[in-house]
Amino acid sequence: MRFPGNTGKAVQRGTPRTATRVFKKWTVAVPGMIVAIYLLVALFGPVIAPYDPVATNLTDRLLCPGCETSSGSIAWLGTDATGRDMFGQIVAGTRTSVLIGSLTVSLCALVGLIIGLPAGYFGGLADLALSRVIDILIAFPSIVLAIVVAGLFPRGLGVVVVALSLSGWVSFARLSRSATMSTKEREWVAAARVMGVPARSVLVRHVLPFLAGPMVALIALEFGLIILGEAGLSFLGIGLPASTVSWGQSIASGKEYLATAWWISAFPGIALALLVIMVGLLGDQLNSRYQRGGSR
Amino acid sequence: MTKAEPLLSLRGITVDLTGPHPARIIDGVDLTVQSGRATALIGESGSGKTVIGNAVIGLLPETMRTQGELLFEGRALLELPESQRRALRGRGIAMIFQDPLAALNPSQRIGRQVAEIPRRHGLRRAELRQTVRGLLERAGIPRPEERARAYPHQLSGGLRQRAMIAMALSGEPRLLVADEPTTALDVTVQKRILDLLAGLQRQFGLGMLFISHDLRVVSHVADDVVVLYAGRVAESGPAREVLTHPCHPYTRALALSVPSVHTASLIAQPIQGAAANPADRPSGCAFHPRCPLAQERCAVEVPPLRDTAPGRRAACHFAAEVANA
Numbered sequence: 001m002r003f004p005g006n007t008g009k010a011v012q013r014g015t016p017r018t019a020t021r022v023f024k025k026w027t028v029a030v031p032g033m034i035v036a037i038y039l040l041v042a043l044f045g046p047v048i049a050p051y052d053p054v055a056t057n058l059t060d061r062l063l064c065p066g067c068e069t070s071s072g073s074i075a076w077l078g079t080d081a082t083g084r085d086m087f088g089q090i091v092a093g094t095r096t097s098v099l100i101g102s103l104t105v106s107l108c109a110l111v112g113l114i115i116g117l118p119a120g121y122f123g124g125l126a127d128l129a130l131s132r133v134i135d136i137l138i139a140f141p142s143i144v145l146a147i148v149v150a151g152l153f154p155r156g157l158g159v160v161v162v163a164l165s166l167s168g169w170v171s172f173a174r175l176s177r178s179a180t181m182s183t184k185e186r187e188w189v190a191a192a193r194v195m196g197v198p199a200r201s202v203l204v205r206h207v208l209p210f211l212a213g214p215m216v217a218l219i220a221l222e223f224g225l226i227i228l229g230e231a232g233l234s235f236l237g238i239g240l241p242a243s244t245v246s247w248g249q250s251i252a253s254g255k256e257y258l259a260t261a262w263w264i265s266a267f268p269g270i271a272l273a274l275l276v277i278m279v280g281l282l283g284d285q286l287n288s289r290y291q292r293g294g295s296r
Numbered sequence: 297m298t299k300a301e302p303l304l305s306l307r308g309i310t311v312d313l314t315g316p317h318p319a320r321i322i323d324g325v326d327l328t329v330q331s332g333r334a335t336a337l338i339g340e341s342g343s344g345k346t347v348i349g350n351a352v353i354g355l356l357p358e359t360m361r362t363q364g365e366l367l368f369e370g371r372a373l374l375e376l377p378e379s380q381r382r383a384l385r386g387r388g389i390a391m392i393f394q395d396p397l398a399a400l401n402p403s404q405r406i407g408r409q410v411a412e413i414p415r416r417h418g419l420r421r422a423e424l425r426q427t428v429r430g431l432l433e434r435a436g437i438p439r440p441e442e443r444a445r446a447y448p449h450q451l452s453g454g455l456r457q458r459a460m461i462a463m464a465l466s467g468e469p470r471l472l473v474a475d476e477p478t479t480a481l482d483v484t485v486q487k488r489i490l491d492l493l494a495g496l497q498r499q500f501g502l503g504m505l506f507i508s509h510d511l512r513v514v515s516h517v518a519d520d521v522v523v524l525y526a527g528r529v530a531e532s533g534p535a536r537e538v539l540t541h542p543c544h545p546y547t548r549a550l551a552l553s554v555p556s557v558h559t560a561s562l563i564a565q566p567i568q569g570a571a572a573n574p575a576d577r578p579s580g581c582a583f584h585p586r587c588p589l590a591q592e593r594c595a596v597e598v599p600p601l602r603d604t605a606p607g608r609r610a611a612c613h614f615a616a617e618v619a620n621a
Contacts, residue, residue: 187398194353195463196386197412205412209403 051088112172120180142167220283336518407444527574533608
């Protein structure tokens with residue numbers, strides 16, 4: 001873990017010199033900064049904009065951005081059809097998106113590692129079976145799989161995480177499998193085997209650390225896709241329960257007012273698009289860095 | 297070489313490359329290593345030295361099949377189940393690699409890597425640190441406590457190789473396979489590492505299989521030598537005799553090709569032609585296309601490995617003529 005991930009903790013984690021060098025590139029610095037702002041908002045959301053997702057205020061319905069509310073405050077991003085503040089909604093939605101994204105990505109990375117690492121190291125029948133499962137899951141559109149699973153079960157956080165993980169782990173398994181296959185040919189792995197080190201220790205100590213770089217890059221890329229997937233499920237009404245705030249639900253609730261109150265759908269949409277694009281850019285940068293052999 | 301039971305003994309070892317282009321890359325190699333002695337395996341690149349080293353330790357890829365008799369302390373290694381072979385690795389047989397930078401895990405501190413085997417004996421933290429310190433000291437690493445905390449890239453090439461040696465010693469092996477242990481090192485460091493290996497070998501009665509292409513290095517450490525050409529033994533015997541009075545034209549050519557600082561020319565007499573490829577071995581004696589003494593017979597008939605003197609064997613139809621030349 002020598003290079004910044006999407007957690008905004010890069011400076012503490014890496015050696016200062018490396019981190020500074022990476023952040024000097026604006027293609028990393030700009031997306032990194034924007035993603036960091038999102039993460040801060042997710043962390044401190046309730047402090048920035050206290051928001052009650054189930055409170056309604058019918059006198060303040062459909063206020064335009066910048067209008068004054070009945071309580072005298074200003075709704076900078078307008079209000080929705082039940083009088084809820086859009087800014088508060090977006091801030092609370094950030095928290096949801098980041099939470100779902102982190103949980104799902106962690107689950108995917110964990111499952112992918114547990115399956116891909118031994119498959120790549122031992123090869124054989126298990127590897128063959130895994131490769132076929134991966135082929136099948138890749139051929140299957142992941143959002144369809146998520147919709148089926150999310151639609152079958154009652155709405156809830158756990159169901160959404162599982163539904164999105166169902167196809168998300170595949171790319172992690174594939175990456176850890178191929179990275180393991182190339183790392184195990186390195187001489188220190190041979191040296192460890194010659195020393196009679198048991199396979200489990202070889203995997204954990206001599207292979208796993210070298211997957212960290214490419215894994216961080218993939219985590220960044222998948223994080224964006226998962227947030228998009230969650231918004232999609234919530235938009236369709238099979239994601240999170242109505243009592244939680246989600247950008248997908250906010251966008252859906254503005255559907256009927258697109259002609260008259262565009263801000264209900266537009267602002268959460270922009271928030272979502274910006275985060276997904278920036279996370280994607282960051283992931284691309286990290287990815288190309290590791291593909292060039294930056295992981296030593 | 298006729299002691300009771302050798303530590304390691306190879307009889308008629310062959311290694312076949314399976315797959316789309318099958319080839320016999322090692323063809324009937326005999327070799328012994330005695331406890332407390334060093335046997336050097338000499339040959340040009342591609343002669344199969346490393347393949348033999350890896351066959352001994354059991355590191356060959358699945359595409360290579362080893363056959364023959366491979367005895368370690370009287371046990372037939374090739375017939376042992378994998379679990380028992382694994383138990384021998386590190387503790388019975390240890391290996392030192394050519395490039396210590398590649399063979400050390402760059403993500404872990406030296407001390408942790410040296411502690412890899414001792415850790416499994418259930419030592420406590422303080423005992424483990426003592427053990428690591430002792431091993432590093434034995435490998436001639438000054439300020440061992442400080443070096444144990446360093447990462448491989450923070451050490452010099454010589455220190456890295458010493459750390460590798462400390463790792464190899466950690467399992468208290470009886471046989472050390474050293475695959476070109478000094479090739480990646482500075483010439484000035486080479487001798488010190490060789491002295492260290494020779495010292496350890498005497499001190500602990502280790503048997504050593506020393507793989508090298510460098511005759512000067514070999515003459516420095518080896519008691520016995522086995523000269524390999526295109527996957528076959530060309531000549532074997534006590535190091536000093538073989539190197540000073542070769543019985544095989546290839547050994548003689550090798551000895552003459554060594555640059556000497558005492559003579560005017562830097563490279564005395566390079567061997568003509570390119571080394572034979574074991575996968576595409578010439579007929580008869582594999583060396584005949586490059587041999588100054590070659591006759592018609594050499595292209596047809598494979599010379600058997602014959603005793604030329606007590607303890608010495610050579611595979612040449614004209615061994616007697618070469619020896620007397």
